[in-house]
Amino acid sequence: MNKAFVKESEGDDDDLEFGLPPIPPGTKNYMTPAGYQRMKDELLRLIDVDRPEVVRIVSWAASNGDRSENGDYIYGKRRLREIDRRIRFLTKRLDLAEVVDPSVHHGRDQVFFGATVTYQNLAGEEHTVTIVGIDELDPLHGKISWISPVARALTKAHEGETVTFMTPAGLDELEILLVGYPEPRP
Incomplete structure (x- = not known):
């Protein structure tokens, strides 16, 4: 089957993938203000710096022709998926966060x-x-x-x-x- 038609995970396993336990059902995601700020800073860096840079590299690599043996393209696409997965994870955790001072x-x-x-x-x-x-x-x-x-x-x-x-x-x-x-x- 062509990879274009394979559905990626919706991020259900993101918690375990990033080495963090899932938030127990019925509990809140308590965070300190400093912890919340660190996660928010990481999210913004991924969105504003890391992802655009990888997209630029993937676009350049794609313009070089044959993508099947193009290491920059293959690695770039993999890195882009990793960044997108981390962005989904951080967004989900920050949305559920309850900051406690x-x-x-x-x-x-x-x-x-x-x-x-x-x-x-x-x-x-x-x-x-x-x-x-x-x-x-x-x-x-x-x-x-x-x-x-x-x-x-x-x-x-x-x-x-x-x-x-x-x-x-x-x-x-x-x-x-x-x-x-x-x-x-x-």
Whole structure:
């Protein structure tokens, strides 16, 4: 069958393709203002810079004749599909986003979305994490999703409290040592 008549995916698998978990049904796509801005900047860069450049290259490559063995054309078309898929994904996630400013909780000792929490587990190991949206997830830099088991256990607890949650190794206890939020912007 000719590729011109093959329907591409509608982007249903975009979440998994970009390494992010899908948004659980019935929940909101909470994001911090900084996370929302980063995604919006990426979307605008793809639309205004990257895509037009690839379109220019593909047009140039197409004008060179035989497209079946034209590497610039083939690679360019593939890159264009990748960019379009990412644009669809970012547009969908930004449309569903509910921006939550964690600075409204500045000075409080209770854990909510956007909190930076330092805790100690039963093994005596201290960890500092910031509870962020699914799209802002970066565990190597201490940013955990608000739907993660640790974040769910910590949410609504106060500084000085101990919470328990189930891990693959069994029950663990986390003692909340410090809760912080960014300062409100003037």
